[in-house]
Amino acid sequence: MTGDGWTHDVIVIGGGFAGLSAASMLAERGRKVVVLEARPRLGGRASSFRDGVTGELVDNGQHVLFGCYRETRRFLTRIGAADRLRLQPQLDVTSVDQSGRRTRLFCPPLYPPLNLLAGLLEWDALDFRDRCACFRLVAPLRRARREMRGDAGVRAASAGADETVTTWLVRHGQTRRLRELLWEPLALAALNQSPDVAAAPTFVRALALMSGTSPSDSGVALPARPLEEFFASPARAFIEAHGGEVRTGVTARVRTDGEQLREVEADADLLCGPVVIAAVPWFALTELFRSGPPPALGSICDAADATDSSPIATVNLWLDRPVIDGPFLGLPGRTMQWVFDKRLVFGDATSHLSLVASGAAAITRLSNSAIIELATEELRAALPAAGDAVVTRATVVREPRATFSLAPGQPARPGVETGLSGFLLTGDWIDTGLPGTIESAVVSGHLAAGAALELTRLGHPGQ
Ligand SMILES: Cc1cc2nc3c(=O)[nH]c(=O)nc-3n(C[C@H](O)[C@H](O)[C@H](O)COP(=O)(O)OP(=O)(O)OC[C@H]3O[C@@H](n4cnc5c(N)ncnc54)[C@H](O)[C@@H]3O)c2cc1C
Known part of the structure; x- marks a missing residue:
């Protein structure tokens, strides 16, 4: 031109x-x-698209942001939509593990990384050995932050380009339980790829940003619309x-x-x-x-x-009653790793749950009815309250090219x-x-x- x-x-x-x-x-x-x-x-x-039966606006998949998404918040502020983001002042996540045990990871409002360390030390999902293992990430994450700032004198890369997330976590002494309950769900949410497959450097950078400079950097932020x-x-x-x-x-x-x-x-x-x-x-x-x-x-x-691309599958379930008491719940170790109650996030005009499978290559080959059955079974296994609830409508959204492979x-x-x-x-x-x-x-x-x-x-x- x-x-x-x-x-x-x-x-x-x-x-x-x-x-x-x-x-x-x-x-x-x-x-x-x-x-x-x-x-x-x-x-x-x-x-979003309008659901033909309920008339609700349904997202193509739940989008979770974090407090450290600074450029996104700048964009939302510019367009007058900053108040449509619901940001936790600090990380607060309730999960139900595979045995049905419910625990809460709550990080107090302390200067990072003390907030995360204090939260992990108090998290009753972990035993003494798991808690001690968390400390082994403090130095590599500090180094990663210095690398990202381009500080002089930081030479050693905090993660090797050929190293997977799992290899990196094991190299830094992260126990199996810590990996299963914390790092794997976080890696799947942040990278949309199994930690056994995704390369470590991008994960380490994302983790370094979340453990950033303010307690809210690691807070979960959900679109309120x-x-x-x-x-x-x-x-x-x-x-x-x-x-x-x-x-x-x-x-x-x-x-x-x-x-x-x-x-x-x-x-x-x-x-x-x-x-x-x-x-x-x-x-x-x-x-x-x-x-x-x-x-x-x-x-x-x-x-x-x-x-290459990495897929995400979302199951939207309309139940005849509420089954969770917060906007979202972690389901570590399951195919559907998170469940969100869109009514609690968006308000009464919406009434469905969204169950999310990130890094979902294994299930996108299944039929819709098989995916819905799997999601419903997993929800019922995690939440006794869902046992008697009747599913009045269910839909599946597949995004085969949700993100690029890492x-x-x-x-x-x-x-x-x-x-x-x-x-x-x-x-x-x-x-x-x-x-x-x-x-x-x-x-x-x-x-x-x-x-x-x-x-x-x-x-x-x-x-
Ligand atoms: C189900 C799902 C869940 C996700 N969850 C999260 C999450 O929890 N947190 C998070 O941070 N990210 C999440 N992501 C990733 C996030 O959605 C993407 O990173 C982001 O939306 C990418 O934005 P983009 O503008 O780069 O690309 P896109 O959103 O893909 O936009 C590109 C646009 O270009 C248009 N286009 C293509 N070709 C042409 C053409 N020739 N002419 C005109 N238009 C064209 C396309 O139609 C498209 O609208 C998720 C993604 C999916 C699919």
Whole structure:
């Protein structure tokens, strides 16, 4: 794209967390921005749909955030939706283990890592040996935090690239029970992959952030509304109120000419501008280009195509009575690792439970009825109160490509800037050092917006 006569300053392709965070930041800074989203609704892998029978807005899967998701909170604040996030002031998780024993991990409001250590020492799920083992993670996590800050003198990587999470935990003396009750559910939730498969470095970084600088960094944060109302509609309203455009149901195609961007096809329209931000997932990048990827993006597209995905399955159950007394409960050691009571999270307009299986490759091959049966059995085994409850409706949501694989040997993740002038990448799969999460998507969205602001500064002096 060269010359004047741009239709927009920045064209953002993809309306998930990454695209909307980038577009909202650009719109706030006065750029004329358009978001093109292929699906009829915004949100991407974090979206809601209306259940045909109950009329409730149902999420494609429960999304859990943590207090350390700072860029996400910055985005929510920008679009006026910060009050739609319910954040624990400190980590407080109740679980029911495989033997049916119910315990609570509560971390007092002390300066990290004392809060976590105090919580683990008090956690009655653990015995003396497990509790002592926790202390062995303090030094590696401190080193990981220093590495992330880029402190001088920190040379030894806190985790090897070929090491799995389990190997790393064993190397640091974490007992079997500690791994089963704490680290495995946490790794599955944060990485969406079994700790036996996922590489350790990303987990260590995520853990270092959660054990960060304030007690609330490790607190669980839940969207208090369905994802559509949590961030997608507020982001759209913000972008439009700041002179931007959001078009849904438009599959964009990028036209290039050798090593030059030409324009973006948006249905019958041809859009052009000095910057295009591709906010699409790894599995949709190659097909974004009308005539195949330009040479400057060949290796990035090859790597994206070779990246494996990890699935998540969610079972939504409508029961004839309440069965849990808090918004969520951990079910470590089970296929469905967490259950959420959406009524307690969203309020009375909603009445279902969501049971989540992360790293769900083993069950996504099963039929819906088999998955529902498994989830119901596991719920009843964990909660006697669910034994007599009648299931009035049940649905399954499968997300086969929920996140990219973090297994050792996966292709390197690209950065925001590419060799194609004016073409930027964003998305959870960009090299933020974080797992495939909302925070990674928003961190990369803000990085892409920052780069786009630079590239369009000429027409906006002072902005
Ligand atoms: C079931 C499930 C549960 C999850 N749970 C958690 C969790 O608890 N915590 C957490 O932090 N993360 C969680 N995640 C991950 C999180 O949802 C993602 O990391 C995040 O939503 C990715 O956002 P994104 O903008 O990078 O990509 P996406 O959300 O995939 O957005 C990309 C968008 O680009 C669009 N697109 C693609 N091609 C084109 C095209 N040619 N033209 C126009 N548009 C196009 C797609 O339709 C899509 O809307 C979960 C994911 C799933 C699926």
